[in-house]
Amino acid sequence: MNKPQGPLSRLDPEAAVMGPEPDYLRKTYTWAYLNPRHLPFLDRGVVVSAILWGNANRLMEAAFQEFQPGDDVLQPAAVYGPFSKRLAKRLGADGRLEVRDVAPVQIAFTQRKMAGIPGVTVRQGNAADPVGRQVDGVCCFFLLHEVPDDWKRRIIGSLLDAVRPGGKAVFVDYHQPAALHPLRPIMSGVFHWLEPYALGMMGKEIQEFTDRAGAFTWRKETYFGGLYQKVVAERAA
Numbered sequence: 426m427n428k429p430q431g432p433l434s435r436l437d438p439e440a441a442v443m444g445p446e447p448d449y450l451r452k453t454y455t456w457a458y459l460n461p462r463h464l465p466f467l468d469r470g471v472v473v474s475a476i477l478w479g480n481a482n483r484l485m486e487a488a489f490q491e492f493q494p495g496d497d498v499l500q501p502a503a504v505y506g507p508f509s510k511r512l513a514k515r516l517g518a519d520g521r522l523e524v525r526d527v528a529p530v531q532i533a534f535t536q537r538k539m540a541g542i543p544g545v546t547v548r549q550g551n552a553a554d555p556v557g558r559q560v561d562g563v564c565c566f567f568l569l570h571e572v573p574d575d576w577k578r579r580i581i582g583s584l585l586d587a588v589r590p591g592g593k594a595v596f597v598d599y600h601q602p603a604a605l606h607p608l609r610p611i612m613s614g615v616f617h618w619l620e621p622y623a624l625g626m627m628g629k630e631i632q633e634f635t636d637r638a639g640a641f642t643w644r645k646e647t648y649f650g651g652l653y654q655k656v657v658a659e660r661a662a
C-alpha cells in the first residue's frame with residue numbers, strides 16, 4: 426500500500442497507514458466499535474440498558490450529578506445510547522462538552538448524533554495522549570475496562586493532568602462484584618471471553634493505576650452488588 430501524502434504523512438507512519446486505532450481495540454473490539462454496520466444497533470438505549478443489566482440510567486445519573494450547569498467537561502471516549510446528549514443537557518447552554526474518541530468511525534457516528542447541540546464538540550483523540558487544556562471535569566464512562574493495564578495507567582494519568590484545581594475526574598466502570606453475587610459466574614465468563622482487560626480492575630482500586638493519586642481526594646461508590654463503581658478524584662482548589 427502507498428504511504429499517504431499530505432497531512433497524514435506527518436503523523437506516526439504506522440498510524441497513518443493503519444489508522445489511529447490501537448491494537449487492543451482492533452483485536453478485541455472491532456465487532457463492537459469499528460464495524461460501522463453494528464453501530465446503529467448497539468446505540469439503541471434498550472441494548473445499552475441490557476448490557477448493563479438495567480443499570481444504565483442509574484449509572485449515567487450517578488456520573489451526571491457530579492457536574493454542574495456551565496461546566497467545561499471532557500468525555501474521553503464515545504458512549505452508545507443517550508449518554509452524551511444527556512450530559513450536554515446537564516451542562517446546559519453555558520456549559521461545554523468535548524467528546525473525543527480514538528476511532529474515526531465512532532467520531533463520524535457521534536458527530537451525527539450530537540449535530541446541532543450547542544456547546545458540544547466531537548473530535549478524534551487518544552485518551553492516553555495529553556489533553557492539551559485544563560477542564561472543570563472529566564467524565565470517563567466504561568472506558569478503563571476496555572484497555573490493557575498499561576493503557577489504563579496512561580489514560581488515567583493524562584485525564585487527571587487535565588483537571589483544573591477544584592475540578593474533578595469521574596470514572597464509572599466495572600468493579601469486582603460481591604462474593605455471592607448471582608451474576609458473578611456469568612460476568613466471569615463475559616470478562617474472560619469478551620472483556621479481557623476488565624480482569625485488571627478486579628480487586629484493584631482505580632487510584633492504584635496512577636502515581637498522581639496524592640494530588641487528589643478520592644471517593645468511591647459501588648452499585649448493583651459491587652459489579653459497578655463510580656470513582657471521583659477531586660483536585661484541591
Ligand SMILES: C[S@@+](CC[C@H](N)C(=O)[O-])C[C@H]1O[C@@H](n2cnc3c(N)ncnc32)[C@H](O)[C@@H]1O
Binds near residue numbers: 502525568
Ligand atoms: C467508552 S468505551 C465503552 C462504552 C460503553 N461500553 C458503551 O456503551 O458505549 C468505548 C469507546 O472507547 C473508544 N476507545 C477505546 N480506546 C480509546 C482510547 N485510547 N482513546 C479514546 N477512545 C478510546 C472506542 O473507540 C469506543 O468508541
